[in-house]
Amino acid sequence: MKKQLLASSLALALGFAASNVHAADYAIDTAHSSVIFKIQHLGYSWLYGSFDEFSGEFSYDNADSSASSIMVNINPNSINSNHAERDKHLKSGDFLDVSKFKEASFKSTSFEQKEDGMAVLMGDLTIRGISKSVTIDVSKIGEGKDPWGGERVGFAGETKFKLTDFDIPMNLGPASEEVTIILNVEGVKK
DSSP, X not given: OHHHHHHHHHHHHHHHHHHTSSEEEXXXXXXXOEEEEEEEETTTEEEEEEEOOEEEEEEEESSOGGGOEEEEEEOGGGEEOSOHHHHHHHHSTTTXXXXXXXXXXXXXXXXXXXXXXXXEEEEEXXXXXXXXXXXXXXXXXXXXXXXXXOEEEEEEEEXXXXXGGGTOOOOOOGGGSEEEEEEEXXXXXX
């Protein structure tokens, strides 16, 4: 009986270990990653900016994409649109209200690999204390060893949402109701 129990326990432990063998945890390399936004300016041009302070980590399983996940924290006070007065306005209660809301975040709920090399990442985006489910179209940029012996993998993704989805009160006109977030994430295996 003891041998059977020991054999069953060992088989269970080995099965669990084998099921997790492909999953790898990565720290986001913020020096080689970016969180960029773009929004139309009055319908005449695109205004690009970034959030310069963010952190996070992700798990990526090449063999079983459903085991992949990501968590990113963004400091909204780090918004940079290359114009100090505009950045001050974007940090105000008209937009991000950084005095009340010190953090924005994204936490995935699912990752589905497609046959064409693309993937769909779903998760909860939180801005101004409001969480909404968003879908991010993702492509894998590359994966492999770096010159220092580490392992890296990189992805790019994009999503859109309306400013009103997160109770941003400033009305910029019909051409500027929607903002696009562009994510470029490079991870270093822990």
